[in-house]
Amino acid sequence: MTFDLELYRRALGSFATGVTIVTTLDEAGNGHGLTVNSFTSVSLDPPLVLWCLGNKSDSYELFSNCANYAINILADQQGDLALRFAGKGKQSLKGDEFSRMQTGSPMLPGMCAVIDTKVVQKVVAGDHLILIGQTQDYWVGHGHGLTYHRGHFGSTTAWFRP
Template identity: 40%
Template sequence: MFTPTNTALPPDFDSRHFRHALSQFATGITVITTRLEDGTLLGLTASSFNSVSLDPPLVLWSLGDRAQSLSVFTGNSHYVVNVLAADQRHLAEQFASRTENRFQGVEYTLSRTGLPILKGASAWFECFNRSRYPEGDHVIFVGEVEQCAALDQAPLVFHQGQFLTSKAL
């Protein structure tokens, strides 16, 4: 029998169990890019990307509340969500690393607002930083898409802790 409550019940699992259950959901891999005021490029790997609305065109992604780049992404007016193609695993790893210059050796073009769009990305979305919502140990970013493009190639996918191409699923 269902008994409604006014608050969530405490979880009956630990974080390891929760992480394993989440790994059953295949996600695409993105690199979120922006630019600092001094012109320095910034990018990070994120798998927490999703569409929100067609009208207006909105997407979301999230970033840990302890990330060093949180203040940059919170304060900047724009960012680009680059959906990685199946052959871009190296970019997912490079932008997830602690390397100081994650753009070293990376080919990109600049958007109309001067932000990096990664060459060969399966798709990209240039977004106005519309809103941010702190939830749990992350901040959810909602971006209003101003420009986007798709190259119609297979995306890079993450499932059960492994990178895959969509053809392998």
């Protein structure tokens, strides 16, 4: 079967996701972030989460070798922050832009939640590296989450109950 990659990307983009910024520290203790929508929970016992890192990412070397990372779940008014960390090049954080979680991973302000993890497994799958982390700490805030669907940001404000 021949894939029309552009059409396939549009099909995948039809699935609405949450938006996160994964953060970690480099060897010098400087914070870095990367916008990611491939985050999911894996297990409650033990508490595991994962995200997928593209092998063409400018941050591949840093994140593929990190021992810890934090999943910063964005609030619906933080689309500008998502765009900042979605671009090419190194996505550095200034020291006053974050606090540190238990593992030392950067926690960004104003998030809906933050999950601090220790990397426990890496799996190569196609053109991505799956980083599975065991939760070491977490923080839960308030507000609505930022969503991404077909190239546009949205919010989790519209809910219905069956």
